[in-house]
Amino acid sequence: MSERNTGGRNPMPVRDPISRRSDFEEVALGYDEETAIAEAKRCLGCKNRPCAKGCPVGVPIPEFLALVAEGKFGEAYEKIVSASSLPAVSGRVCPQETQCEGKCTLGIRGEAVAIGRLERFVADRAARPKPKPVGKKGRVAIVGSGPAGLACAGELTARGYEAVIFEALHVAGGVLVYGIPNFRLPKEVVRREIDALTSRGVKIVTNAVVGQSMTVGELLDKFDAVFLGTGAGLPRFMGIEGENASGVFSANEYLTRTNLMRAYEKDSETPVYRAEKVIVVGGGNVAMDAARCAVRLGAASVTVLYRRSEEELPARKEEVEHAKEEGVRFRFLTLPVRILEEEGKVTGIRCVGMTLGEEDESGRRRPVVKEGSEFTLPADAVIMALGTSPNPLVERTTEGLEVKPRGEIVADEWGRTSLPRVYAGGDAVTGSATVILAMGAGKRAAIAIDEDLSKES
Numbered sequence: 052m053s054e055r056n057t058g059g060r061n062p063m064p065v066r067d068p069i070s071r072r073s074d075f076e077e078v079a080l081g082y083d084e085e086t087a088i089a090e091a092k093r094c095l096g097c098k099n100r101p102c103a104k105g106c107p108v109g110v111p112i113p114e115f116l117a118l119v120a121e122g123k124f125g126e127a128y129e130k131i132v133s134a135s136s137l138p139a140v141s142g143r144v145c146p147q148e149t150q151c152e153g154k155c156t157l158g159i160r161g162e163a164v165a166i167g168r169l170e171r172f173v174a175d176r177a178a179r180p181k182p183k184p185v186g187k188k189g190r191v192a193i194v195g196s197g198p199a200g201l202a203c204a205g206e207l208t209a210r211g212y213e214a215v216i217f218e219a220l221h222v223a224g225g226v227l228v229y230g231i232p233n234f235r236l237p238k239e240v241v242r243r244e245i246d247a248l249t250s251r252g253v254k255i256v257t258n259a260v261v262g263q264s265m266t267v268g269e270l271l272d273k274f275d276a277v278f279l280g281t282g283a284g285l286p287r288f289m290g291i292e293g294e295n296a297s298g299v300f301s302a303n304e305y306l307t308r309t310n311l312m313r314a315y316e317k318d319s320e321t322p323v324y325r326a327e328k329v330i331v332v333g334g335g336n337v338a339m340d341a342a343r344c345a346v347r348l349g350a351a352s353v354t355v356l357y358r359r360s361e362e363e364l365p366a367r368k369e370e371v372e373h374a375k376e377e378g379v380r381f382r383f384l385t386l387p388v389r390i391l392e393e394e395g396k397v398t399g400i401r402c403v404g405m406t407l408g409e410e411d412e413s414g415r416r417r418p419v420v421k422e423g424s425e426f427t428l429p430a431d432a433v434i435m436a437l438g439t440s441p442n443p444l445v446e447r448t449t450e451g452l453e454v455k456p457r458g459e460i461v462a463d464e465w466g467r468t469s470l471p472r473v474y475a476g477g478d479a480v481t482g483s484a485t486v487i488l489a490m491g492a493g494k495r496a497a498i499a500i501d502e503d504l505s506k507e508s
């Protein structure tokens with residue numbers, strides 16, 4: 052009898068919705084050894100490796116799955132980290148359904164191999180690497196310690212360079228620590244991954260705002276190249292009436308207060324605004340995170356407003372399901388037009404209903420306002436999760452650095468910018484995107500830096 056189960060994927064245990072609604076502990080619990088081996092054995096070992104082609108950092112997926120199937124977890128970890136700097140992170144937050152798992156042969160007729168869950172399993176149980184001496188091929192300064200900067204630094208140290216990250220905040224990790232909540236990505240998991248990188252030789256300097264305490268030009272005097280992985284931390288608003296009222300937040304501010312400053316703790320020095328009726332505007336992962344934080348902060352009702360239909364929701368499917376299980380409500384085809392306030396405080400939100408019209412250039416149906424469909428929802432807090440733009444600080448202090456009208460740095464596929472020896476990647480170039488795309492960009496820039504510096508020497 053064959054040992055391979057090509058039927059449905061093995062489920063991953065999650066905490067029950069009632070108990071998890073009131074704390075910030077992790078929701079998904081991960082596979083045990085037996086389930087991981089059973090899941091890895093579902094892999095067909097396809098010769099053309101479609102799953103690996105769907106991975107922006109090129110993780111050798113069939114090879115690491117084969118090692119898991121044989122119970123060789125340590126070797127599987129080495130395979131993964133030969134390509135990816137943050138496997139415990141990407142195993143948890145990558146949109147696998149549209150990347151590696153979206154390309155899996157088993158997914159054509161049934162369910163794809165749970166590649167992300169297996170990556171997480173392998174990374175969580177791996178022994179940490181032994182410290183390595185700092186490379187001597189050259190010195191590279193990296194601005195920003197999000198996934199782009201970390202991946203760039205990891206690849207550069209692997210190639211024999213000294214990589215020094217300059218981070219504006221007091222803690223490294225970018226959105227992984229200040230945006231994505233603990234219940235989805237525990238902060239100790241991020242810390243462990245960063246520790247693994249520092250033991251491989253990456254150096255991190257925190258509380259260092261490039262553009263303020265030093266400029267890119269000054270970094271170029273001391274380093275052979277500079278990589279800009281400064282992300283897209285500037286929130287966007289709708290520009291509607293009432294957005295300045297007390298009780299209206301950007302999701303960035305709300306999540307930073309909650310995650311980084313631990314505002315949910317009783318003795319926190321920066322308590323978060325407590326609200327009963329919370330409205331979240333937007334449909335991405337950021338909106339889901341804000342809504343699920345509001346539930347945990349004790350709101351009696353939390354409603355997400357999204358101008359398209361459920362089918363078009365950009366958030367990961369699993370996050371939408373978890374949000375629903377935790378009591379978050381959704382109003383699709385709904386567009387806010389005004390925030391209502393009394394004595395400067397939010398009291399509600401005026402909305403219109405939408406229908407979906409013709410497809411736009413990206414193939415998505417355009418939302419169109421339905422005539423005579425205005426209605427009001429009561430609210431004492433409104434959280435805007437509408438996307439973000441890059442912060443202009445670095446651009447303003449770096450002469451000759453070309454940017455697009457919305458502030459994204461202009462860079463080619465390999466991260467080369469308009470300035471010699473200056474590279475960029477991640478959200479700072481693409482606008483808000485995903486962890487794995489940022490990691491892919493950081494890694495490609497490291498390859499380009501190595502190539503360019505090797506030609507010069």
Ligand code: FAD
Pocket residue numbers: 144145146194195196197198199200217218219220224225226227230231232259260261262280281282283284306336337340367442444445476477478479483484485486487489
């Ligand atoms: P960032 O992670 O933003 O890191 C940039 C870093 O640069 C920051 O630490 C910042 O402090 C630092 N910096 C900025 N300016 C300076 C300066 N002048 N000097 C020094 N340092 C500076 N993606 C997914 O794939 N899956 C998800 O589930 C997911 N959920 C998300 C949830 C939230 C709430 C948010 C906000 C984003 C989410 N994303 C998700 C998107 C993903 O986190 C980002 O695409 C990714 O973090 C971008 O990485 P980055 O390194 O380019 O930038």
Ligand code: SF4
Pocket residue numbers: 093094095096097100101102103112113116154155156157164166
């Ligand atoms: Fe295994 Fe799916 Fe990749 Fe084929 S596509 S090698 S089945 S993970």
